[in-house]
Amino acid sequence: MNLFFIVFLVSSVNLSSVCLSHIFALSVILSQTVEHGFPHQPSALAFDPKLQLMAIGTKSGAIKVYGAPGVEFTGLHKDTTAVTQIHFLPGQGRLLSLLDDNTIYLWELVAGAPREVGGVKKDGVVCLQEVSSYSLPGRPGIESCSATRVTVLLLLRSCDLLCIGTEGGGVYFLELPRLTLKDSQTLLQDQITQSLPDDYRCGKSLGPVESLQEHPQQPGKILIGYSRGLVVLWDLSTRQVEQLFLGKQQLESLVWERSGNLFVSSHNDGGYSVWTVTNGNTCNQQPVSSTIPYGPFPCKAINKILWRTTQTGSPVLLYSGGMPRASYGDRHCLTIQQDKEHVTLDFTSRVIDFFTVHSIEQEKEFDEPSALVVLLEEELVVIDLQNPGWPSLPTPYLAPLHSSAITCSFHISSVPPKLWERLVNAGKAQQGRQHAHGSWPICGGKNLAPPPKQQELLLTGHEDGTVRFWDASGVALTPLYKLGTANVFHTDCDPCDDPQDPSNDPDMQQEEEWPPFRKVGCFDPYSDDPRLGIQKISLCKYSNKLVVAGTAGQVIVLGLSDERSDHMVDVSVVDLLQDREGFTWKGHDRLEPRLKPAPFPPGFQPLVLVQCLPPASVTAVALHAEWNLISFGTSHGFGLFDYHRRNAVLARCTLHPNDSLAMEGPLSRVKSLKKSLRQSFRRIRKSRVSGKKRTITTPTSKEANAALAEQEDVAPVQRRIEPRSADDSLSGVVRCLCFADTFLRDGTHHGPTLWAGTNSGSVYAYALEVPGVGSGRACERGGAGESSVCVEAVLGKEIQLMHRAPVVSICVLDGRGKPLPDPYEASQDLAIAPDMTNAHSVLIASEEQLKVFSLPKVSAKTKFKLTAHEGCRVRKVALVAFSSTAQEDYSEHTLVCLTNLGDMHLFNIPALRPQVRYDCIRKEDISGIASCVFTKNGQGFYLISPSEYERFSLSAKVITEPLCSVQLDRPLEPTPASDGTTTQPQANGTHKNQMGQAEGRSQHTHTHTHTHTHTLLPLTCYFSPCLFFLFITL
């Protein structure tokens, strides 16, 4: 969560707005609250068995700690260096991190100021804070620090000593928690070599320390494994070698058996060895057993091995890697073995690390592993080890949003309970086949956040044609339901066999395949057919109608059903070109609809498929479930379809005759090739010229001039200044569509209308004749019979914006200047009825200007020329209702604009007076800006990485952020200067780091008294920014 500095653009405010804004004041802030999804590029994993917390480190230097769903902490290192290792100090709420730059950091959960959430005061606000750091000094006299580069860390169970294994083979000891080096204890390799037999020593170095493991029963004894294969049992108190194990194979990892009688080593050649530790035997030449599980052909290394004992029988052996090099060397595998049972988990991305959740009490005789947690590069997989067959457990958080690349998103707030329930059931039916119902093993901490007041859905469209429904009500984004649209079409791969549950496929099991692979996880970056990609989604939460539109011009209307059904999907083709001549589509073909009935599982089932021709990607879609109408637009035009009567009502071509690019489709590169050729020639020419210039000017002129010349040399970027013209390419792209019940014909009769805006600043308004809708119309034609009457559309107005900028959004405002409610809301009394007595107006937001026109006579009322003022372009626009913090039932609608510079501008409507501006997303983060989606109550989401949504809130009232407690067994340190001036950590650096000022925070801190050991301590990892309040008064 970051605080943002709020810049005020308090313009001259007239009296009428003052009285409103006074209530409105204090309710608008910008805070980035939580990150949803899977951390981008994870690099380290750790688990605290006492607190039941899991930590994940990333390549960008972030540490994220997770416990029970809703419990999250985030820490961010000062440098964006990769975190290579994390180790918990069990039970203390502390952790150590090792960074790629060889420094070790100690982190603590510290108490912060209490804060008020939802009217309830939660005190003890805590965040994950960096306490101290240490970096190992290089050996005196040796320049290169590679010798003291840390390879492994071992934290003793007593938590007072940290053992550091290094590349040079030395082991260093640090006292905790102060991180001071115990010089006297340092164990260099020479000391070990002395006690080695001569024939083993053979003059070579032992190599880096590969593994350090503490004896499970006898504290003070550690096992040191060197890369060359030697394993030493070292007694810390006596500083003596207790036993030597002369391994011959290059060592990868070590693990103790629980009793301490034996340990297992894994090796570079894909094998593992079991060694017994018997007293008195100081030098072991041979392991008890040595196995290469996937031999005999050369295998890859086993990177990590775990050996867990069970009460029922033989131990469980878990190891990553070890695959036969030639045949499966490229697979990312982890093997679970117990007796005869053997499963090779086959992942789609690299295994970063893994651990088991097992019993840690000393008195217990067996490990009894209950779960295996595997951190992969792209997802987290948890395997239930207690249930036969080792099924995988669904993760309640860290969902891989990007299992297939996200192509669009859509948010629905306050989902009706009934729809919610049906979705949950549909989702359960889907999961039932895949997952057993084990309990989530990582359950540390306690979620203190109040239960969400309303259910929120986030829908993501993916490249593979799926739409995923996420529960976005709380901190953890949990998958609810997955909808596939591929089975509507006839594709190369049969959509029936779900690639994600081969475990249930009997064929695969029976086949005597070796290794016994089992595909696990859902990250699947490869799309079968890019045309399946979802471009636009719209859902009506009252009628449960869903419209999904894709890359190949397919628009699918779906309805929710609780029963499985086999049916044909109606196909309707709409030609948006309308026989316009001179154009040929050179892009991709349309998707072939399935010819035979397809089985559709419970959930959303397709009703109609509308295929646009040419099959260009759908760029806009609108749904009005009350009128049974959908509208869709592509780069060629837009259409209106009545899905109840299954007929196309309207097709309108928006192409400009000169626009060839749109016609030829994305595959035509003629224009761009010409352009790029021209550019490259220009570059060559320029570089020649500048080269000459440099030789002349630089030596002769002064430094300032030289710098200037240099500046000019670096390929001066030029920008052409030219007004947009009508025949710019892609000018006909339909950018937005909207249905509204408003006044288009005259000022006294309102009726259904359709609005469409294009890339070249054209707006088309159609008056619709919908049978049964409109004042008194139904009675008039009562005799005609419902079925024979069809929807009609008549062009009412055409507006060509002078500046020809793309129209980003169109919205009709009622007589009070409020946006019209959604379909059904007015007719079913779910929202305040729109004011139909006063004149309506239409808000048209282009990339350059915001403008409100009066209706029915379209004349400009108010406007704001954003680009002319700020030089930024509008990317996303939303009308957001901000509820007042002071007054429960009062809310005001505000226009929120996200620009191409990543900042948010807020305007009041319909006056379009600028209210406030925030920096939000880095302007370089184009995909972040493009992915931004707003909720109706002032929150929003944008992608900070392919796999993570950042959630932000513009409203002080509606904030979703983690609020949780953890029971620690240490006294909680007073917060060292935990005020707003400390930067709140953010895992990914995509947003601007501008700190808000935090006055008024200090007065809170005194209310928090330091608590004693073993008290339940509510710790919260985030605290709300103290803010500049928006105060618009005179």
Next chain:
Amino acid sequence: MVLSAVPQPASQPGSRMSRQQQQRTPLKHSDNVVEVKSKFEAEYRRFALKRNGPGGFREFYRLLQTIHRIPGVDVLLGYADIHGDLLPINNDDNFHKAVSSANPLLRIIITKKEDEPIVFATNSLQRRKKGLGLTALRTTGSGSTHSRNKAGLMIGLPQNFRQISSIIDVDILPETHRRVRLHKHGTHKPLGFYIRDGVSVRVTPQGVEKVPGVFISRLVRGGLAESTGLLGVNDEILEVNGIDVAGKTLDQVTDMMVANSHNLIVTVKPANQRNNVVHRGSKTSMGNSGSVGSAGSTSSAPSHDSPSPASQSNPITASNSIAEGDSDDEDDDGDLILENDCLAPFDSQRVTNSNNTNLNRDSPSNRPHNFTVVRPLPQSLSLPNSIGTNLSDSSMMISNQNGNPTHTSSSSQESMREDGNIITL
């Protein structure tokens, strides 16, 4: 005002008597009276005019009508200036200019409006001077030597002039800066310039400081920017329509300029500081200082109160404030809104299929392929491309000439009216 038309008895053209009079008068009137010789068709009239007397173009026009006894005849006035060029008199400004430049004689040529309009051109008189015997016009320093062999530049009628650029706010800007207004309306020329990043050197009390700046990097040949001569390569851009560009990126400045492209006001620091307007003192340089290439189209600072000749057709307020407000309202109405007549008010007869087809053909849209379809879909008609382009061309004119609604091309209006649609501008 007194236009003291010293009544010259109706003398026959070219009579000896008047010539003698003319020879006599200069001594008497040289200081405050201008001798006027006006010609209408084949008739000459001579009279005197007070040089510094108040009065303007209207009065003078009426006076000439009286003198020539042609009341009610619409005429155009022209005068021969010191260089022998035939220049128009159609407002107070150029009337005063004509009076002040008369040395000693002011020659007025009157033509009927219905006639073939005179072509005002440089050297137009000189080429004919022998035939007309206008020796008196040949003054020293007219530079006729160098222009003898050159064809004169053709100058269109004043009402045909369209302002394409102006230098504004000279009085409030530092001399090193220039604020240029480019009018894109109605031209088919591209704006025609490119901008780039660069480093600007500023002199501060702390010494020379280098800050990033935005510069003009290229002018397109034949473009509007080049043709004005007011902008040059390497000119630093300081403001765009009154908004400081300091701290803005190249892309931001680009977007701002494009957003304002129909009425772009850029404040530049010219790389070439030699042509700067000296805005106090020398009035003589007025109007000529920076207006190379845009004949008579500059309204430079000293003439604030009186509009420049060319601004008659498209009056601009050369005010100090280039605040958005002024130009904004003009722009707004630039949004072209086409209303469909066929869209009957609510209770009127339902639009039938045939009606719809009508609508399609008579679509108010400039787009050729505007159709409203009642099923079956492919029924809709579409206009041939050629018509479509015509229509869209005419509409472009409409949208472009927003500042000057009277200019709405009649052809397009007609065609629109034929279609039975209303255009609101």
